[in-house]
């Protein structure tokens with residue numbers, strides 16, 4: 016469905032994408048992850064045919080995204096990070112306008128508008144002007160609009176960022192349902208959400224792909240246990256000592272909170288309490304865990 020070969024993008028002299036290549040196929044949810052400024056929106060806008068790459072080949076469903084934009088629009092739905100609307104319209108008018116752009120029959124537009132606005136939770140607000148919608152309501156309308164043409168590929172740029180916890184949960188439930196019938200390519204910072212719904216992960220950092228893997232494979236590759244512990248106070252000396260330990264694979268520290276990726280749990284359980292005790296700090300919490308997507312992400316991009 017998506018084929019990218021050696022795609023680069025330069026903004027003047029700044030290299031935002033540095034030769035990304037990947038091929039993905041089939042229905043399901045593909046999580047596109049990266050830090051702020053990693054190049055996610057740039058890549059997504061190129062995939063949607065809205066931005067010209069500096070070099071490289073991009074095809075969606077066999078279509079050249081630069082040359083075959085009209086055909087591309089027929090099979091793609093796109094929800095930008097900050098969706099824009101004609102705000103003087105009501106939600107209902109907007110959906111009808113979008114339906115007309117796709118040259119759908121009036122009856123089809125009416126049916127789809129009702130179903131989509133209901134599914135996206137804004138049916139009640141359909142006759143209110145979009146200018147009065149909250150950020151979350153605009154995100155919901157953006158999703159409804161992106162589904163008007165029943166796309167094969169749905170691209171979502173940070174779809175849950177403007178939503179409250181209830182809205183986030185509803186959006187994720189919708190994505191879970193939608194991914195059975197289409198490919199969903201979704202960028203997000205909320206790794207906990209991505210972990211719940213993505214079947215495949217692509218991580219990008221400084222314009223380069225640092226990891227591409229199906230979720231199951233990712234979990235079986237990063238099996239080494241993680242110890243999370245908190246101290247009563249930050250101890251820089253302890254961090255230094257832990258970094259020198261052969262059994263520590265990786266360490267993430269935030270003030271007095273630690274996450275240790277360890278090679279050997281038996282040695283770690285014997286050594287760690289002693290080292291904490293020597294540091295003079297008090298142990299506040301201690302937990303042995305399997306690595307989450309966030310742990311893996313932090314290891315990859317640090």
Ligand SMILES: Nc1ncnc2c1ncn2[C@@H]1O[C@H](COP(=O)(O)OP(=O)(O)OP(=O)(O)O)[C@@H](O)[C@H]1O
Pocket residue numbers: 026029031049050051052053054055056057058
């Ligand atoms: N129009 C532009 N002109 C110049 N630089 C740009 C432009 N758009 C993006 N950039 C730069 O390219 C880099 C990648 O930006 P992009 O928006 O793709 O990142 P992102 O991963 O989507 O970030 P975020 O998660 O913060 O939305 C950033 O350093 C950004 O400042």
